[in-house]
Each structure stands twice: as structure tokens, then as C-alpha cells.
Amino acid sequence: MIEFDKLRVVVMYEFMKHIRRRRLYIIMAIALTAEALALILVPTLMTGGYPDNVTLMAVILTFGASLAALGSVFFAGDAIAGEYESKTGFILFTNPIRRITLWTGKYLAGLLAVALLIIFTYVVMAIALAIIYHEVPIQIFGSLGLCLLYAAAVLSLTFLFSAISKGSMGATVMTLLFIWVLSSIVESILAFTGNPYWFMISAGGDSVALPYGSLRELMQGLGFGGGGGGPFGGDIGSFGTLTIPMAIWGMLIYVFGGFVGSIWISRRRQLA
Amino acid sequence: MNAPIVIENLTKYYGNFLALDKLNLIVPEKENIGFLGPNGAGKSTTLKILCGLIRPSSGQAFIDGINVVEKPEQALAKIGAIIETPEFYTYLTPVETLSYLGRLRGMKGQDLKKRIDEVISLVKLERWAKVKIEKFSRGMKQRLGLAQTLLHDPPILILDEPALGLDPRGVVEFREIIATMGSQKTVFFASHQLVEVAQICKKVAIINNGKLLAYDTIAELEKKYQTLEQAYLQLTGGSGD
Numbered sequence: 109m110i111e112f113d114k115l116r117v118v119v120m121y122e123f124m125k126h127i128r129r130r131r132l133y134i135i136m137a138i139a140l141t142a143e144a145l146a147l148i149l150v151p152t153l154m155t156g157g158y159p160d161n162v163t164l165m166a167v168i169l170t171f172g173a174s175l176a177a178l179g180s181v182f183f184a185g186d187a188i189a190g191e192y193e194s195k196t197g198f199i200l201f202t203n204p205i206r207r208i209t210l211w212t213g214k215y216l217a218g219l220l221a222v223a224l225l226i227i228f229t230y231v232v233m234a235i236a237l238a239i240i241y242h243e244v245p246i247q248i249f250g251s252l253g254l255c256l257l258y259a260a261a262v263l264s265l266t267f268l269f270s271a272i273s274k275g276s277m278g279a280t281v282m283t284l285l286f287i288w289v290l291s292s293i294v295e296s297i298l299a300f301t302g303n304p305y306w307f308m309i310s311a312g313g314d315s316v317a318l319p320y321g322s323l324r325e326l327m328q329g330l331g332f333g334g335g336g337g338g339p340f341g342g343d344i345g346s347f348g349t350l351t352i353p354m355a356i357w358g359m360l361i362y363v364f365g366g367f368v369g370s371i372w373i374s375r376r377r378q379l380a
Numbered sequence: 381m382n383a384p385i386v387i388e389n390l391t392k393y394y395g396n397f398l399a400l401d402k403l404n405l406i407v408p409e410k411e412n413i414g415f416l417g418p419n420g421a422g423k424s425t426t427l428k429i430l431c432g433l434i435r436p437s438s439g440q441a442f443i444d445g446i447n448v449v450e451k452p453e454q455a456l457a458k459i460g461a462i463i464e465t466p467e468f469y470t471y472l473t474p475v476e477t478l479s480y481l482g483r484l485r486g487m488k489g490q491d492l493k494k495r496i497d498e499v500i501s502l503v504k505l506e507r508w509a510k511v512k513i514e515k516f517s518r519g520m521k522q523r524l525g526l527a528q529t530l531l532h533d534p535p536i537l538i539l540d541e542p543a544l545g546l547d548p549r550g551v552v553e554f555r556e557i558i559a560t561m562g563s564q565k566t567v568f569f570a571s572h573q574l575v576e577v578a579q580i581c582k583k584v585a586i587i588n589n590g591k592l593l594a595y596d597t598i599a600e601l602e603k604k605y606q607t608l609e610q611a612y613l614q615l616t617g618g619s620g621d
Contacts, residue, residue, distance in 0.1 A: 117483040121472070128471045195467040199528060202431045203484045204457040378434040380394065380425075 111209045118205070118213025119220070126183055126221035135179035139229045142172035147236055162241040163320045169233045170251055170317050176229045177259035177313070180222040181283045184266035186276030187214045188374050193275045197379045208371055215267060215367060222259045226252070250319030254355065258312045261359040262287065264366025265309060271373040287313075299350075306354035309362050315355030322349070382445060384409050384458075384536045384566040385430065390439035392425050392590070399425045401590035402439065412562040414577035414584035414598075415570040418616050422590040423570040424464070427540045430568075431461045443536060457485070460534040462542045466525030470514035474505055474524050477513065478531055485532045499527040502557060518545035526554065530561065537567045543576060555579055574608050584608070588616045 126132050146168050151157040159165055188211065191197035200210070230252050234244045266283045273279040291310040298305035305311050385407035392400040400422045407413050417423050428434045429441050432452035441448045443455040468477050478496045482488075487495065500509050503523040513521070522545045529537060539558075543551045558567060558580050571577050577584060578598055586594045593615040594601065598608055605611035 113486075114484055117480065121469075121476075121480045124476075125469065125471055195464065196469060198433070198463045199466050199468060199481070199525070201433055202456060202459070202461040202463065203481060204453040205484050206453055380428065380434050 111206060114205050115209050115213050115216075118210055119217045122214050122217030123220055126217060131179075131182045132221060132225065135176060135182060136225055136228065139172045139176040139179070139225065140232060142175050143169055143229065143232055143236065146172065147240075158240055162237060162243055163245050163247065165240065166233070166237060166245050166248060166251070167317045167320045169236065170255075170320075172229055172233065174255065174258070174313050174316050176225045177222065177255050177262060177316070178284075178287070179225055180218060180259045180263040181266050181280055181287075183218040183221055184215075184263050185270055185280030185283065187211070187218060187267055188270040188370060188377075189273045189279045190270075190276045192377065192379060195379075201379060207375055211267070211371055211374060215263065218263050219260055222263065223256055226255050226259060230255070245320065247319040250352070251316055254312075254319065254352070254359075255316045257356065257359045257363070258316055261309055261312050261362035261366070264363045264370070266366075267370035268366040268373070271370040271377065304354075306350055306358040307361060308358065311350055312355055312359040312362070315350060315352060315359075318350065318352050318355065383407060384444055385538075385568055386440075386442040386445075387426065387430075388440045388442075390426065390429060390441055391437045392422075392429065392434070393437045399590050400429075400436070400439075403587065403590060403592055405585055405592060405595065407566055407568050409566055410564065411583060412558070412567040412569060412581040414581035415568060415587070416572075416574070416577060416584050416612055417570075417587040419572075421588045421616070423587065424540055425590075426587075427461070427463060427538055427568070427570055430538055431459065431463055432456055433463065458534060459536045459538050460529035460532065461538040461540075462522075462525045462529050463538075463540045465518060465541075465544060466521055466528075468513045468516075468521060468524060471512060473510045473512055474500060474527065475509050477524065478528060481528050482531055487532060495531060495533075499530050502530065503527045504553065519547055519550055522546050523550065526557065530557075535565055537561065537565055537569075539567065539569045541571055542569070543571070543573065551576070574612060578608055586612060586615050 150159070150165070150168060191200060230248065234248060237244050262283070265286065266279060269282045270276070270279040273282065287309055291308045295305045295308040295310045298308070383406045387403055387405040390400050390403040403422065403426060415423050415426070425434070429436050430443065430448060432448055432455065435449055444458045446455040446458070448455045472480065475496055478499065479492065482492045482496065500506055503526050505520065505523050505527065508516070508520060513524070516524070522542065526542060529539070543554050546554055555576065558569070561567070562580060569577065569581065581598065583597045584601070585592060594611065601608055601611040605614055
């Protein structure tokens with residue numbers, strides 16, 4: 109039996125795991141709640157109801173999709189660590205399958221599950237925009253592509269932490285702290301001081317909205333900065349720029365670096 | 381090197397702790413060999429190395445002439461193993477679990493389905509065949525563990541305390557299964573239950589502190605030490621449990 113057939117089997121059964129676990133539906137509910145809140149709060153809090161510009165509303169709704177991408181942390185936290193922690197590895201690892209095949213299968217199944225979640229969120233977003241504005245901006249496809257890449261990067265990073273951690277919970281918490289706290293803080297400091305920050309994974313998350321326009325343009329659309337108005341004044345103007353190609357490179361580093369790192373570490377790991 | 385299991389100068393350190401000390405052992409074809417020793421003697425470490433779960437610090441282990449460290453996938457294709465209390469994915473049923481593991485071993489279609497039915501029937505899990513494993517007791521998981529060991533009909537069985545957690549009826553059934561299979565397969569079987577080992581195996585290896593102390597037939601050991609229990613206690617310094 110060739111490894112590709114084994115890979116297909118692993119992907120199939122791992123995907124079944126994601127479909128059967130409650131966490132997929134919890135993350136889906138959270139993402140949908142975020143979208144619903146945006147749809148309710150924006151017209152309530154903004155004078156004049158929904159913004160005139162459909163692109164601006166698409167940006168606001170994109171945060172829900174980014175949240176779905178972040179959900180990949182919960183799909184992958186136990187991918188490697190779980191086999192050691194729950195001792196299921198004692199059964200799985202005694203089968204004639206290369207570890208790289210096993211981890212790749214788990215990765216692809218996780219990516220498939222999170223892609224399903226993201227696509228679902230974007231479909232909901234597109235329907236909402238079509239109902240409100242009678243149009244859906246074409247840039248939504250670019251945003252979807254970046255969101256999927258961001259999910260792949262987060263998944264790889266989670267795999268890396270899962271390979272290092274003794275337990276699944278540790279891997280999940282470490283990844284969330286890395287992305288939401290450490291990376292976000294460093295990215296903010298780098299951006300505020302006019303330095304490049306495209307290599308931070310949190311910048312990958314920010315890039316999901318870039319197909320709709322630059323950060324400065326978006327802030328101007330909301331009435332902040334850019335031309336000196338709004339509470340942030342000219343500060344936004346000093347922000348380092350993030351372009352789509354830069355963000356793609358940054359995320360690719362995490363996709364490949366995280367995955368290769370996780371394979372390298374887990375190959376050394378023993379099930380004693 | 382043609383024997384199903386060959387262990388040569390196997391040494392394993394966990395940090396500074398020496399778990400296996402140049403262990404040498406050959407398990408001949410179609411024999412049931414009991415592997416005895418007190419807790420921490422090195423039994424599980426030996427079996428884990430044979431199953432490719434851990435790497436030795438030095439020495440070599442061969443399954444059917446294949447070096448386990450160099451070609452683990454080829455070596456593992458020849459064995460069925462239960463190591464410690466088996467744990468399974470709780471979201472799958474026994475049928476799905478066996479289907480997953482069978483497919484990883486290249487089994488498929490009606491042959492796989494038929495074989496799954498056979499092994500589930502053999503370990504008497506028919507009533508639970510389509511119930512998610514999250515509801516299973518330890519004994520039921522042990523039965524499923526035995527089912528997955530036999531699924532692909534391997535020539536070599538490596539079993540680490542396989543009757544642990546089984547109720548008395550389960551222990552008897554397990555003994556019957558192994559006794560039947562044992563006539564056609566090579567069985568390397570670690571246990572603390574001397575009575576169980578004596579009923580299944582004709583020959584035993586006794587180890588302590590990672591060293592092989594005796595490797596002989598039970599009949600010979602009984603000649604020398606009166607009983608298998610006495611042999612075990614005297615050889616392991618009375619520390620047997």
C-alpha cells in the first residue's frame with residue numbers, strides 16, 4: 109500500500125473527527141454571532157444606518173471570518189500532543205504508517221474542516237451584503253483566499269506547539285497567547301514605529317481585509333485619521349504599510365516553518 | 381536472524397536511568413514466550429522498542445529479520461500489538477476503529493468487513509460494535525485492543541499485559557483466544573500473572589533491572605526451583621509482585 113493511500117485514509121477519519129466534535133459547531137456559532145452582532149450594532153450605533161460603501165461593510169463583517177480562521181487552533185491543538193497525552197498513539201503508532209504521513213493527514217483534515225467553516229462564514233457574509241446592498245464586492249474572493257492562507261498558517265503554528273507540548277490544552281493556550289498577545293503587541297509596536305511587520309502572524313490576520321483597501325483608506329472611511337481628523341489624528345499616517353504580497357510571504361513562512369518544525373520535533377518524540 | 385523476534389544487546393537509558401542493559405533474546409517461530417519481571421524490570425521498554433514506539437540507546441531489535449529502528453513500517457507490518465491499556469478515539473465505534481486501522485494496513489472492501497465481523501465476534505463485542513467508544517469500560521477497550529491486534533492476521537503478536545482490566549470471564553476467553561492463535565503464531569507476551577503465563581506459554585524469559593535472568597521452559601524452571609513462582613521470586617530477589 110502506497111503512502112498516498114494511507115494519507116487519504118488518515119484525512120478521511122480525521123475529518124470525521126472534526127465533523128463529529130462539538131467544537132466545529134461552537135466555533136461556527138461564535139463566528140455567526142460575530143457577524144450577526146456586526147449586522148445589528150453597525151446600523152444601531154452609526155448615524156445614518158449601514159455605511160453607504162458596501163466594501164466598508166464587507167470589511168466589518170470580515171472579522172467574523174478571521175475568527176473562524178483562528179478556530180483552527182481548536183482543531184489542531186490535540187493533533188500531535190493528544191496522541192501522547194491520551195495514549196491513543198499506543199494503538200496508532202504500532203501500525204505501518206510513517207509519522208510524516210500521519211501528521212500530514214491530520215493537518216489536511218484540520219485544514220479541510222476550517223476551510224469549510226471559513227467558506228460557510230463568507231457565504232453568510234455575501235448573503236448579508238447582497239440583501240442589504242444588492243451587491244457583493246468582488247474583493248471578497250481575495251479576502252477569502254487570504255483568510256484560508258491565514259488559517260493554514262495558524263494551523264501550522266498550532267501543530268508546532270502541539271509537537272512541543274505535553275498536553276493539548278497547553279498547545280491551544282500557547283498558540284492563542286502567541287497570536288493574540290505576543291504577536292499582536294509586537295506587530296503594533298513595529299507598525300507604530302514605522303517598521304516592517306509583515307512577518308508577524310497577527311499581520312496575516314489583518315491582511316484578510318486588505319483586498320478591500322489599505323488600512324489608511326479603511327480608517328478614513330470610518331472617519332479616523334489619514335487626513336488628520338478623528339481621535340488618532342495623524343498617527344495612522346506613520347504606520348508601516350502592509351501589502352498583500354508581503355502578508356502572503358509572512359503567512360507562507362508560518363505555513364511551511366510551522367509544519368516542517370512540527371514534523372521534525374515529533375519525529376524525535378517517543379511514546380514512553 | 382531468521383527468528384521472528386531477535387533482540388541484540390538492547391540498551392535503553394531514560395536520562396541516567398538504565399532501563400535495559402544489553403538484553404539479548406530470540407523468540408522462535410510459532411512459540412508462545414512469556415516475558416516476566418517485576419515493575420520497572422524493562423518488559424514494557426523492550427516491547428515498546430519492538431513496536432517502534434521508542435528508540436534504543438544502543439543495540440538492535442529485529443522483527444522477522446527487519447531492523448525495527450531502521451525500517452519501522454516494514455517491521456510493524458508483521459506484528460499485532462497491545463501496549464499498556466489501549467486507548468482509542470472516543471468518537472469512533474469499534475467497527476469504525478477497526479475499519480480505520482485495517483485500511484492503514486491495506487485491507488479493504490468486503491474482505492475487511494468480513495474480518496471485522498470475525499474479530500468483533502471473537503472478542504465478544506457484537507452488542508457494542510456500533511456504539512461510540514466513549515461509553516466503553518477498560519475491559520471493553522482491552523477486548524477491542526485484542527481485536528485490532530488480530531485484525532490483519534499477523535504472524536507475530538506482541539502483548540503487554542493484555543488481560544489487564546478484563547473480568548474473570550474475559551480473562552478465560554482471552555486465554556482461549558491466545559491459546560488457539562498461539563499454535564499458529566509467534567506470541568511474545570509480558571505479564572505479571574504467573575498462572576496466566578503458565579497456562580499460555582511453555583517457555584518464559586525472566587528479566588530484572590533490564591537484564592535477562594533466565595530463559596527456559598517452564599518445566600525446566602520448575603525442576604530447578606520447584607514452581608514457576610519460586611523461580612520468579614528467587615531470580616528477581618523476592619521483589620516480584
